[in-house]
Amino acid sequence: MHSKHWIKRIELNSTITAIEIKPIDIDILFRHFARFDNKSNVPVFYCNSGYENLQKVEIDRQENIKLSSILETKKTAEANYILKFLLQSDNVAEGIYLLDDLCDYEELPVEIIREREALIANLNRKYALSNRSVYIVLLGEYLQFGSRLAAQIPILKIPLPDRTEVETLVRTCFVREEITEKLAWQKLVTALQGLSRGEIELLLQKHSDADINSLVDKILEHKINCWRGIGLEFFAEPDVKSAGGNDLLQKYLHEVVVKLNESGAKQYNLRPPKGMLLMGPPGTGKSLCAKLAAKALGYPLLGLSWGNVLGAHNPDKALAQILEVADCLDNCVILADDFDKGFTGWSEGGASRRLSQRLLTWMQEHTSNALMIATVNRIQLLPSEIKRRFDDGGIWFVDLPHRGAIRDIFLIHLGKYFPSQFADGRDPWSERDWYRLLRGYQGSTPVEIANAVTRCAEEFYCNLSDEERQEAGVTPTVTIERLIAQLSQLKKASIRDAEDLQAIRNKAYYARPAASEDKSEYAVVRQELFEYQGHHLEAG
Numbered sequence: 001m002h003s004k005h006w007i008k009r010i011e012l013n014s015t016i017t018a019i020e021i022k023p024i025d026i027d028i029l030f031r032h033f034a035r036f037d038n039k040s041n042v043p044v045f046y047c048n049s050g051y052e053n054l055q056k057v058e059i060d061r062q063e064n065i066k067l068s069s070i071l072e073t074k075k076t077a078e079a080n081y082i083l084k085f086l087l088q089s090d091n092v093a094e095g096i097y098l099l100d101d102l103c104d105y106e107e108l109p110v111e112i113i114r115e116r117e118a119l120i121a122n123l124n125r126k127y128a129l130s131n132r133s134v135y136i137v138l139l140g141e142y143l144q145f146g147s148r149l150a151a152q153i154p155i156l157k158i159p160l161p162d163r164t165e166v167e168t169l170v171r172t173c174f175v176r177e178e179i180t181e182k183l184a185w186q187k188l189v190t191a192l193q194g195l196s197r198g199e200i201e202l203l204l205q206k207h208s209d210a211d212i213n214s215l216v217d218k219i220l221e222h223k224i225n226c227w228r229g230i231g232l233e234f235f236a237e238p239d240v241k242s243a244g245g246n247d248l249l250q251k252y253l254h255e256v257v258v259k260l261n262e263s264g265a266k267q268y269n270l271r272p273p274k275g276m277l278l279m280g281p282p283g284t285g286k287s288l289c290a291k292l293a294a295k296a297l298g299y300p301l302l303g304l305s306w307g308n309v310l311g312a313h314n315p316d317k318a319l320a321q322i323l324e325v326a327d328c329l330d331n332c333v334i335l336a337d338d339f340d341k342g343f344t345g346w347s348e349g350g351a352s353r354r355l356s357q358r359l360l361t362w363m364q365e366h367t368s369n370a371l372m373i374a375t376v377n378r379i380q381l382l383p384s385e386i387k388r389r390f391d392d393g394g395i396w397f398v399d400l401p402h403r404g405a406i407r408d409i410f411l412i413h414l415g416k417y418f419p420s421q422f423a424d425g426r427d428p429w430s431e432r433d434w435y436r437l438l439r440g441y442q443g444s445t446p447v448e449i450a451n452a453v454t455r456c457a458e459e460f461y462c463n464l465s466d467e468e469r470q471e472a473g474v475t476p477t478v479t480i481e482r483l484i485a486q487l488s489q490l491k492k493a494s495i496r497d498a499e500d501l502q503a504i505r506n507k508a509y510y511a512r513p514a515a516s517e518d519k520s521e522y523a524v525v526r527q528e529l530f531e532y533q534g535h536h537l538e539a540g
Helices: 003-011 023-040 081-088 110-129 163-173 182-192 197-206 212-228 247-260 263-268 286-297 306-310 315-329 339-343 350-365 384-388 403-417 419-425 431-441 446-462 466-471 480-489 498-505
Strands: 016-020 044-047 054-059 065-071 095-099 134-140 155-157 232-235 275-279 301-304 333-336 371-376 395-397
Touching (some): 016 110, 023 054, 023 095, 023 197, 081 095, 081 110, 182 212, 197 212, 212 232, 275 286, 286 371, 306 315, 306 350, 339 350, 339 371, 350 384, 403 446, 431 480, 446 480
Parallel strands (some): 016 134, 016 155, 044 095, 095 134, 275 371
Antiparallel strands (some): 044 054, 232 301
16 A cells, blocks of 8 residues: 555554655655645654654755754663653654664564564554554564554555656656657656666766766666665566577467557457466577567566575565566566476475465466566476466477477577678578588577587687787688587587486476477478388488
């Protein structure tokens, strides 16, 4: 519930309320309650662990905040001294008491937590029964109360601003003639999405002299560093235009997911899928498919590491912040790579089960256009409740590429490193040359194919003379023989980890195939048992 509903909670006789707030947004909260002070003549007081006494909050006409020590609370070494003062003193003035640093229970002994919750419950009872205007607001970045208080204390929050609110903040804090251009304006607003109001104000003031491009870069750098701290990575666009193979999955992404994200779909009561699950052996391009999906949608791609969330100092807080960012951005793709690795101890309960239930609830109930794409190797590790949440976007099996797909993957990477030979659809090799290459690389993953092409490019460059490398004027070329020679240095995962890979492929019945059958001229010829029919390119 938004903090703007605080007055409604007071009208419902909620003496004690709680507000989730980022520390950097505290001045925004001060201004909010100071305005209430000016209207109702109810003073506002603030205290955190760094103050000796309660501070009175005042705001001038320029909305500058002033804190002055007025109420003596006789600070002691006791952890709960401020609550005891408010409960036991007969000299508590009418007002709104903003109490910070009281709801972070992580470092506190159990006996202090129990005493604190009892004091809060007693305060709620005391002032609810009195006729005095004493209101207590507990502040914290992430609030979780025990069963004793959860039903008594409503938790409000200052949510991250949506795009419209960000635009208003930028117009208020940052007036520049050069950003009247629509594209520059949209870039700035998009860069600021996902940040709190306090962060936006601070960044715009701190870099007020920067040009628009460097300002956007500084904002993105700040945002990426902040998100990394909660287990969320920001991915740049992929360096290839397509994945090669996986045509059925690509068709679904472009012809269904992209179209359902159009505004017109809402007129038909349709909404885009909330989740997709990509399963298959490692290195088959599952993560790349997610990156290309984000690119096709024009959405930012965020990487959620389930293992990092579980290993965070406060996993519940980390997940809550990640989901808040996703809802705030609205249009985004969340990539949960190696999702299955976070559920090994799920049946035993604990943090993994608790957090997964929170994630399941969000996937079911969220109304934003955030699309979660999870990749797994061993789908059997996922609980059935988790798998069910991906039914709307489907569970897809991404297998090792067939020969036709291998050729497509080769052409993608050859066009990147050897453009003079392969750019713009050029292909200097004969059908027989391709057959030799594809037969040798059958059973390779897309990653292994890409690495082989990259190593050929590296060898070409390293074999140039010092003068040629400095001038960088020699056109890179590659031959079939050089690529086939890479096979001697390649230990295919399909051979090295044959048993593990086969165990993964045995679960393909869970999913829809990401690729159609190979219908290229290089396809492996079907054969009956005890009967061999050679490929027409094997002759000669």
